[in-house]
């Protein structure tokens with residue numbers, strides 16, 4: 001698609017409200033017009049900012065990672081690959097687009113530019129983001145870490161990311177997003193497009209920590225080819241103003257597989273509308289959408305999950321579990337199954353409830369007091385085990401969960 | 410009689426407004442082994458759960474004394490901490506809480522002297538002896554499973570037993586610890602309880618429908634409940650006749 005064409009489609013969708021989530025007036029924010037500056041090395045990042053990125057799991061020593069990417073607002077960027085790591089690219093999107101002419105074919109291919117006003121706006125304003133690629137056949141053991149930090153008031157962080165796992169490659173990415181708590185009002189627009197080629201494996205782990213004044217509207221989608229695997233895990237553990245996201249994974253090659261995990265720990269007045277859609281478009285594709293939500297304080301959580309079976313011999317499962325800790329919080333689980341082909345085997349389980357009296361009494365009979373019993377049940381509930389995830393990434397999730405619970409309880 | 414560890418006095422209990430126990434007097438002395446028997450629905454489990462303090466069981470009259478003091482106002486936790494334990498018939502499953510971590514948590518003896526941040530059953534380090542004990546009970550496979558999640562009937566019995574044993578209580582109510590167990594597991598449970606009896610510092614109250622464990626342990630006293638009342642107090646020598654005649658005939662003869 002030519003870029004003129006893209007702009008035209010984006011213009012036409014500029015006022016198109018999103019299907020879900022509270023509407024945001026995009027004209028209330030400032031967009032960047034200056035270019036991005038490059039940060040040479042992590043040593044050039046202030047110690048304050050280093051502490052901030054560490055909070056979302058970023059390893060500033062960079063010892064156990066194959067590559068790193070940090071972006072502050074839409075302005076400055078650090079992109080780094082371990083010298084000895086072959087077959088891995090981590091580049092700012094602006095640079096990657098200049099470098100590779102073919103990359104524009106991937107831009108807005110998984111996520112249509114005219115989905116809603118957020119994608120449209122993202123295209124129309126200046127953006128940056130990361131391009132991460134594992135070349136064909138390369139197995140990258142250590143994860144790539146990325147971090148998007150939003151520091152400016154009243155402004156928009158406009159990010160467009162493209163991740164490509166070429167044929168037969170293996171790539172693990174952990175990404176953290178954070179806003180310092182002194183930011184008064186801000187908006188994160190994040191477009192992420194994932195391409196998992198034949199026999200490739202990609203895992204994408206997100207640990208996010210926004211501020212109470214941040215609205216977040218990520219738009220992401222993945223396309224998984226024959227026998228490819230895409231695992232996404234999302235831990236959202238801090239309060240924010242609102243988030244609405246509904247990533248879509250298309251399994252287009254036979255034998256493709258995808259598991260989407262999310263854990264939401266709702267606090268304060270935060271509003272969450274988080275979903276995941278698996279579209280099973282080829283034979284023998286399979287996957288899971290697993291979500292766990294805990295609502296405390298006055299938080300509102302909508303947990304969506306859609307399975308769409310478009311081909312025979314497909315199998316997918318949806319699990320949506322919610323635990324309500326406060327009387328003024330709300331959880332709504334919205335599971336949806338659509339089968340359009342014979343032999344699509346789709347199932348779901350959804351539970352929403354308070355900490356069960358039966359469980360509490362049981363634990364108390366073993367000598368725990370009510371508070372200890374409640375906290376044990378909650379801790380058990382939020383444990384998110386992601387099969388197939390490298391241990392280092394699993395422990396990043398575990399640590400983040402532990403940290404939030406300790407802060408909140 | 411004085412020197413009771415626990416006693417119920419004219420205990421009356423209802424569930425959802427329906428009277429279940431109609432005034433029960435029972436006494437439990439320290440270190441002895443008791444059997445509570447009686448037909449289905451006679452109120453045996455209700456009695457045990459009421460002593461434990463489960464809230465569905467509403468006490469409408471009478472009292473429960475532990476070391477001569479009423480425990481009616483005590484919470485479940487307080488009762489557990491006093492030394493009362495109850496092995497559930499159908500324990501609820503709790504996801505994300507592993508059985509070994511949990512046992513470590515309720516029994517400090519198993520816990521390595523670990524740093525403070527290993528609390529809450531997160532990465533609690535347990536001593537090897539814990540796994541030896543799992544092995545002995547034949548449930549090593551349950552150690553890193555979620556509490557009661559998908560445990561088979563027989564596994565559940567042994568996991569419950571292990572937990573209440575770990576609490577080192579003064580009195581434990583075992584609700585059919587022998588039901589649904591295969592021959593080998595029955596022996597394991599029998600030996601475990603026998604060892605406890607020989608140590609002599611725990612009062613055992615066993616609710617059961619089978620004679621094997623009761624005879625193996627040589628119970629000291631047998632209480633028979635019927636329709637929410639204590640109708641007979643005897644000892645081990647009554648068990649063969651009970652089995653032969655069944656409750657109806659046995660009770661008709663003895664209460665005649």
Ligand SMILES: Nc1ncnc2c1ncn2[C@@H]1O[C@H](COP(=O)(O)OP(=O)(O)OP(=O)(O)O)[C@@H](O)[C@H]1O
Pocket residue numbers: 424425429447448449450451452453454455456465
């Ligand atoms: N939570 C409850 N809700 C309603 N009814 C109850 C409840 N618990 C006990 N009951 C009733 O109380 C009566 C006694 O039950 P209990 O479980 O104490 O019997 P039991 O002697 O243990 O029987 P079994 O030998 O079958 O285990 C039964 O009629 C039972 O249905």
Ligand SMILES: [Mg+2]
Pocket residue numbers: 453454455498584
């Ligand atoms: Mg019973």
